[in-house]
Amino acid sequence: MTPPPGAAGAVRHPDAPAPGELLGSHYEKCFGCGGGQAHGLHLEARAGEGVAVTAEFTVRPVHQGAPGLAHGGVLSTALDETMGSLGWLMHTIMVTGRLETDFVRPVPVGTVLRLGAEVTAVDGRKVFTRATGRIGGPDGPVAVRAEALFIKVNVSHFTEHGRDEEIEAAMADPDQVRRARAFEVNP
Numbered sequence: 001m002t003p004p005p006g007a008a009g010a011v012r013h014p015d016a017p018a019p020g021e022l023l024g025s026h027y028e029k030c031f032g033c034g035g036g037q038a039h040g041l042h043l044e045a046r047a048g049e050g051v052a053v054t055a056e057f058t059v060r061p062v063h064q065g066a067p068g069l070a071h072g073g074v075l076s077t078a079l080d081e082t083m084g085s086l087g088w089l090m091h092t093i094m095v096t097g098r099l100e101t102d103f104v105r106p107v108p109v110g111t112v113l114r115l116g117a118e119v120t121a122v123d124g125r126k127v128f129t130r131a132t133g134r135i136g137g138p139d140g141p142v143a144v145r146a147e148a149l150f151i152k153v154n155v156s157h158f159t160e161h162g163r164d165e166e167i168e169a170a171m172a173d174p175d176q177v178r179r180a181r182a183f184e185v186n187p
């Protein structure tokens with residue numbers, strides 16, 4: 001996932017949320033950030049400086065893999081969601097094309113995972129990102145890290161491929177539609 005030579009740096013959108021501002025959920029039923037998923041991650045991300053974000057995820061008993069430890073797939077999801085939220089800062093809709101995770105330390109249930117993510121390069125529709133998750137505080141040891149390639153898409157990616165039931169409900173929600181259209185790009 002090395003950006004090609006000549007790839008551009010990320011550009012922060014002039015209307016991006018200010019550093020420190022909570023980004024909020026992009027979709028109430030999102031497993032990563034939505035408040036409407038009882039067993040979801042309820043991840044809360046904040047804008048950082050430049051094209052970077054920070055986030056927190058509290059590992060709950062429903063997120064276990066081995067006894068008392070977070071499931072690796074759940075940790076990958078937390079990293080994926082955090083990197084996906086970088087789209088807010090560029091006003092870009094993007095989906096994960098490739099995700100690579102390194103699991104460095106076990107993460108016990110009850111841990112507040114401190115996540116940080118940034119865009120490393122942009123090449124056309126391709127957005128290269130990386131993220132870390134630390135335990136024991138924002139300066140604690142790295143427990144997980146990831147790199148991901150996101151691909152910019154239009155709203156049609158969701159309307160064409162999503163199940164009708166959920167798409168119709170989302171389209172009936174003016175806030176959801178306004179939010180999506182504001183970010184629409186023409187890749």
Ligand SMILES: CCCCCCCC(=O)SCCNC(=O)CCNC(=O)[C@H](O)C(C)(C)COP(=O)(O)OP(=O)(O)OC[C@H]1O[C@@H](n2cnc3c(N)ncnc32)[C@H](O)[C@@H]1OP(=O)(O)O
Pocket residue numbers: 026032080081084085093094095096097098124125126149151153
């Ligand atoms: C709204 C925000 C939600 C955020 C939630 C958190 C993030 C997520 O989990 S998103 C959900 C998981 N992801 C998905 O469901 C995506 C499923 N995949 C797809 O829909 C398609 O494969 C998609 C859109 C990524 C790419 O398809 P398409 O638009 O046809 O583009 P395509 O031409 O294949 O690829 C564009 C470029 O990216 C490259 N690329 C695409 N996928 C990959 C990959 N896995 N690895 C490396 N390169 C890739 C292609 O090689 C191509 O490069 P180039 O322009 O140099 O030829």
